[in-house]
Amino acid sequence: MVVLANPPVVDQIPLLRSPGPRDSFAAVPVVDLSSPGAARAIVDASERFGFFKVVNHGVAGDTMERAETEAVKFFAQAQADKDRAGPAYPPFGYGSKRIGLNGDMGWLEYLLLAVDSASLSDACTVPAAAAFRAALNEYITAVRKVAVRVLEAMAEGLGIAPADALSAMVTEQGSDQLFRVNHYPPCPALQGLGCSATGFGEHTDPQLISVLRSNGTSGLQIALRDGAQWVSVPSDRDAFFVNVGDSLQVLTNGRFRSVKHRVVTNSLMSRVSFIYFGGPPLAQRIAPLPELLGEGEESLYREFTWGEYKKAAYNTRLGDNRLAQFEKK
Numbered sequence: 001m002v003v004l005a006n007p008p009v010v011d012q013i014p015l016l017r018s019p020g021p022r023d024s025f026a027a028v029p030v031v032d033l034s035s036p037g038a039a040r041a042i043v044d045a046s047e048r049f050g051f052f053k054v055v056n057h058g059v060a061g062d063t064m065e066r067a068e069t070e071a072v073k074f075f076a077q078a079q080a081d082k083d084r085a086g087p088a089y090p091p092f093g094y095g096s097k098r099i100g101l102n103g104d105m106g107w108l109e110y111l112l113l114a115v116d117s118a119s120l121s122d123a124c125t126v127p128a129a130a131a132f133r134a135a136l137n138e139y140i141t142a143v144r145k146v147a148v149r150v151l152e153a154m155a156e157g158l159g160i161a162p163a164d165a166l167s168a169m170v171t172e173q174g175s176d177q178l179f180r181v182n183h184y185p186p187c188p189a190l191q192g193l194g195c196s197a198t199g200f201g202e203h204t205d206p207q208l209i210s211v212l213r214s215n216g217t218s219g220l221q222i223a224l225r226d227g228a229q230w231v232s233v234p235s236d237r238d239a240f241f242v243n244v245g246d247s248l249q250v251l252t253n254g255r256f257r258s259v260k261h262r263v264v265t266n267s268l269m270s271r272v273s274f275i276y277f278g279g280p281p282l283a284q285r286i287a288p289l290p291e292l293l294g295e296g297e298e299s300l301y302r303e304f305t306w307g308e309y310k311k312a313a314y315n316t317r318l319g320d321n322r323l324a325q326f327e328k329k
């Protein structure tokens, strides 16, 4: 048997079938955040896909562009300069190709950063450049407001009181928020071979909610039908995309589904994405909200705190079903 190796340039990085026009997911739910029907639409999309696109969000284009321009400048530096901003683990900073500590690899480089209240944590000295930090802080303040509005709309649509029952978990003192800037360089070595390098392997996000924005380069895919089909999300640099995370799945006792997603590298164009991850304080109990449990209905999950879940999640591989070990048998 002849075993074909990856081309050396993508050695150790899993390959995926290159997406084509037929994989495009034209039916991505779009939520107009300024409309009175937003709460209903968000609940509907969170139940059906755990994923939706948000428009009319009120974040200025300049805020997104400035952050993107600074990020592009950061990643354009010499490798030795970027490496000085690393490693990504522990606790935060620049990383390349290695995702997490359990052997996952992707065709990307990134900054993994801690957020305190509405801006980069002072404890996180990366990035050092004042202009990049200022641009990221302006962006983080804005995107966090979008996350809060979405979580408030979820509470409204689910009929949960008070209005900040979910959003307070990401805004209260000690909430565990992260910010990630991903850069997927093009991978021309694979052009025309019908396959593409994995940018970020399939996974669900462990937190409550993730809010993503990318430059106009495609690559994000979500899984439909429990992973039986992968579809490509058409990129939109003016919109945000929201992922329901594992913790929100548990808080809704499985009514909302955390979305399995991944990124496929483009052979010709760089993708730059920003993702805000809203997580609760480590001591927060993650269990179905009582209002969402029907008469006699029990939690599908064993009780745990966010700290316990995060610790367990960070011991798993990217594609593992992290919630499985917390499901009641």
Ligand SMILES: C=C1C[C@]23C[C@@]1(O)CC[C@H]2[C@@]12CC[C@H](O)[C@@](C)(C(=O)O1)[C@H]2[C@@H]3C(=O)O
Pocket: 099, 100, 101, 102, 104, 112, 178, 180, 203, 204, 205, 206, 207, 277, 313, 314, 315, 316, 317, 318
């Ligand atoms: C392989 C891993 C990377 C990850 C930690 C983990 O062990 C499993 C969860 C991964 C993930 C996915 C969403 C976010 O990008 C992330 C920052 C997170 O909170 O969980 C990453 C983790 C990471 O890159 O360290």
Ligand SMILES: O=C(O)CCC(=O)C(=O)O
Pocket: 180, 182, 200, 205, 212, 214, 220, 261, 262, 263, 273, 275
């Ligand atoms: O970079 C992207 O577009 C998505 C990355 C992602 O899913 C993640 O960082 O968790």
Ligand SMILES: [Fe+2]
Pocket: 203, 204, 205, 210, 261
């Ligand atoms: Fe993700």
